[in-house]
Amino acid sequence: MKAPSGLLPGAKTVPFARGLAAHGDRPAVITADGPVSYRELAVRVDAAARRLGPARRLVLLVAANTVDALVVHLAALAAGHPVLLVPGDHPEAVRSLIDAYDPDVVAHPDGGQWVLDERRHVSAHTLHPDLALLLSTSGSTGSPKLVRLSHENLQANAESIAEYLDIRDTDRAATTLPMHYCYGLSVIHSHLLRGAAVILTGLSVTDTCFWELFRSARGSTFAGVPYTFDLLDRIGFATMELPHLRYVTQAGGRLAPDRVARYAALGRTAGWDLFVMYGQTEATARMAYLPPHLAQTRPEAAGIPVPGGSFRLRPLPEWPGESTGELVYAGPNVMLGYAESPDDLGLGRTVDELHTGDIARRTPDGLYELVGRRSRFAKILGLRIDPQQVEAMLEKRGVTACCTGDDDELAVAVAGGTNPVDPVDPVEVRRLVTAECGLPARAVRVCVLPELPRLATGKPDYPAIRALTRPEPEAPAEAATTASPPAVDLCRLYARILDRDDVTEDSSFVGLGGDSLSYVEMSLNLEDALGHLPDNWHTLPIRDLRQPPARPAPQRRGTRRRTLETSVALRAVAIVLIVGSHIHLFWIKGGAHVLLGVAGYNFARFHLTSADRRERVRNVGRSVARIAVPSMAWLALMLLVTDDYRLTNVLLLTSLLGPNDGFWFIEVLLYTLVAVAALLAVPQLDRAERRFPFALPAALMALGLIGRYDPFGLDARGHVPLVVTVFWLFALGWTAARATTVGQRLFVNAAVLATVPGFFSGEPAREVVVVAGLTLLIWVRRIPSLTAVNRVAGVLAGSSLYIYVTHWQVFPRLEDQFALVATLASLVVGIAYAALATRVMRWRPSLRGRRSPFARYRRVRAE
Structure with a gap:
């Protein structure tokens, strides 16, 4: 096995990243532009490793689901450079982490090209030999608190996932999640470990082009967070013809048991398996999985530990009983510890086992079930409230909600119903919450929103939810004239022109049944509202149209330069x-x-x-x-x-x-x-x-x-x-x-x-x-x-x-x-x-x- 020529003498590396060439001419990456073989990928990784230089440095990678970004990531892992992955779609997070950690190299796209900004030839930091990867637990906020992961963590987690999923070299996994998110990254790692192919794309599952690429690439698997399955329901996934689909994985939050059972039954009928999984960034992604044959009969369970891992329950006074307590995980994929500043990059292992913060119980059949979350408890008017329990209660009644609390009140953000004939009643929601928690009505505030804000990973964006559930100050009059149209206005526009009452931010023109008769009217209205439309706007979800490029300098009405579709x-x-x-x-x-x-x-x-x-x-x-x-x-x-x-x-x-x-x-x-x-x-x-x-x-x-x-x-x-x-x-x-x-x-x-x-x-x-x-x-x-x-x-x-x-x-x-x-x-x-x-x-x-x-x-x- 030939190692990359950019390998640093004596440096620890990640074996699967170093051994790409061993898989020969098998396809490693498939994009809309065509396939890249393992041999070709190894050559590009080798060249990037040489560019990273002979001295070990901290590499900040502005991550994206592209071949260029993947090559830099693998080159750093193969050569021994620690990588700090940051979300490419959040410039504020990128700037925040550059300021906080002062990386030696910044790899990022620039004008269609991929560049390495070398800020210094020798690292300004003390980098521990075991440090391989730094990830944010939040996914996109730019918080300086990072998870420190080792080379062993990455290799062990990839091997564990590949084992219980039985990943084969014929599998082809689509990147339905961002690369900077530990779940999305684990999909890439585990498949490259086995010589399987990765269908590398940044397209949403709501995009027709995604499924065209998935079918043409003979896709056999994709991953989803709970929100992904909301989108799959909307686009009619249940009746799609996907002849090569072998299994679907779900993690990134709790999927309601009835939906787990429904998707498991759908997979059984269509010939694919559903793997429900549980994990955290601190465990390099995965800690437990539910064997597919139990998904229909035990959909509420988190499952069993992944190969090489183990659980124990730490007793808690507020949760009496031997079979219930805080879930504690141990295994080779447990992080080295946290980093909150550059000084922490020189630390070795400070954590031996992971206290998850989740309350779990072990059932007689050996499965683990999650029943609550310690860290999100709020004490309101002297009462200890678990917002996750409130969310679960509302979910059982068909209400999708996110809850946050402070010392004064519990804020409940509720997603509006898809059927305006039966809208969500905030008064009824508040009644249910007060009955569940024992809080007075004045301590519960309910806000009904068209869609719950979500991070790029699909998880609820709790900071945004807290901001939305606060009383809104009145905007200055001049600001109202310059702000771009809110997403709700675009939803109304789509609803009016297409005569639909099920429009959401994830809807697209073609997904809502738009045709050539309504296309022209819609495009003219959108151009008036946004000032610019991309060529493929009709396939894009509304949320991707919310922030158009800055408008050009004003010109006389009627003379502004535009383009017109042929x-x-x-x-x-x-x-x-x-x-x-x-x-x-x-x-x-x-x-x-x-x-x-x-x-x-x-x-x-x-x-x-x-x-x-x-x-x-x-x-x-x-x-x-x-x-x-x-x-x-x-x-x-x-x-x-x-x-x-x-x-x-x-x-x-x-x-x-x-x-x-x-x-x-x-x-x-x-x-x-x-x-x-x-x-x-x-x-x-x-x-x-x-x-x-x-x-x-x-x-x-x-x-x-x-x-x-x-x-x-x-x-x-x-x-x-x-x-x-x-x-x-x-x-x-x-x-x-x-x-x-x-x-x-x-x-x-x-x-x-x-x-x-x-x-x-x-x-x-x-x-x-x-x-x-x-x-x-x-x-x-x-x-x-x-x-x-x-x-x-x-x-x-x-x-x-x-x-x-x-x-x-x-x-x-x-x-x-x-x-x-x-x-x-x-x-x-x-x-x-x-x-x-x-x-x-x-x-x-x-x-x-x-x-x-x-x-x-x-x-x-x-x-």
Whole structure:
């Protein structure tokens, strides 16, 4: 086994970090950019170890779930440099710990590059030979109190976890937790120890791209804290097709027993195991685990000690009985001790066993159960209160809460219910708490919040909860004009535009069933609210949109530089070309066929999410209704007041029954959406789409070319519905959306160049328009624009469907003498009808007696 050339003479190291090359060409890390083999990783670690120099130094690593950060971390462990891991998403914590510990080297990203800032060549500190890693117990606050971990701690803990999880070299674990968090780091360590692969990503489990990467990388496991399982419930994890999933782990806080049992049963049905685990940073991550076969029958238990570890119960006067006491852990993974200043870095072992602060009991079957927490007890009005017990009591009654206490009162922060029909009643919550604790009502304050604040690890953010449950001082008037919009406002915006009452900070546009009809309106509103939108905003949770980049210096309204999404621009331009060409203001045809490609493109973006198969089909059904209902309503009205239409027009059947009329585009779009929804309703095809997101639409495009070329001469023998002859354009747009590499885009563009020419016999200009529009869609995601242009384009694109439907009844009355006026009038009437239809569609739920979806966002206090 070749050791890194940067190894410090006589220095202690972590064996699994030093022995990466022994696993050869097996994949070590898999990212969205591709795999990195163990051999390649070892070379990069070796190079980084050499850069860290010949003298042992304290390395502060600004951690992130990236290959660069992982390489520096492993290089330090392999060469013998102590590492201080800090959260990369909390600049304040980084600055605080740099100031507190004065590291010799700071490794951090800078402008897309990874840099090592060498502050000195020889350490300014006395570093104990056993010191390998420094971690914060809080995860993100920047507190100077750190856990000192040794090389033996890291190796022993990784070996223990690998043993009881039976990690194999074929396993592939996704990094669902941050690297600076001991649980997330233990996933990386234990898998690298066994030569398994790590799917390295910073994406949330709510992101469609996460599950695409997980499936394509053949992911076999992922880890979650309790909040992760809240998110899994929201995205329909129970019905996901994950053919390679072997086991799921849970730690980082107590998961309610009924949910443990439910997920255990789900895993048993789907063929994977659930490992519920218990640990602390002071034990390098893990102290106990519940064997999977007990998860359904003993879901309340923390389990048994990990291999190499042991428990004892320290008697406590307030907890009489031999089988109950403070849980004390011993094992090779117990920390060296704490550090509160640089002077402590030279200390050796000051702790032999870990007093966890948790109250536990040992059951007759040998399992340990946690029943309370010593360190969080509060003495209020002379009464000793355990906030964790209060949380558990409320949880049994279906209320998610976090409690904190001081000498005067108990503060209870409650997460608002997902159903506004049955909102959380703070008065009832206070009644339950006072009955449980024996406190007077004046000593209990309840605050109902949309979401409980959480750290990056998913654990409750108790300092933030304490701040939120205090009375709020009034903000200065000028501050109100400059502050960025709070997350609750964005939640309201999503709820209003998408007509949903289940919006949370972790919701995303696509996760809520957003489609191309609502996309434009949402993007314009968000851009007004935030001033900037990332390209993938529709897949991001709302919490990631809360703090946009600083706005540029103010410019005159209407001249501010922006960018405009290509699909939106194409929709706006296409509808103007369609209307103008019908009125003969100009003669530039092909817009409708470009729109078919855009429709396929948007279908892939908004409907082919990580949601389960049934939810996908429901979302497509909602889009079909949003197209069909306003169209049929307008045509029905015109049927009553004019002689221009027949019942077949109203029912959108002319494309099927013939002859095709001006509404062919609406009918083709509806038939196509119904057809693809029917296809994806088939479990085998749904799985195929998830596994082969580019190949499946490419195959459908090839199949659609049969209708485009009609090699069997069917059209000459009888009526062939138009959808058969133009479906390939929709499939082409779908394929373009799934093209993620240059080669795939070249393939799609080649298909455009090969199939569009000749489709419009004798109309080369029309073919040029279609080729140009589709090529732009394939290669250019956004185009330079201005605020005023964006607003006009957004209104036109968002109203394009309605303009198409209504313009047939507007322009004939004006086109003979006023072509320009007819064009403008057609656009204005369509925009007005779009506003009316949207308002009616959103007003519809109130007819069923539902409360306003904004009810759940009201912040309620019970004083």
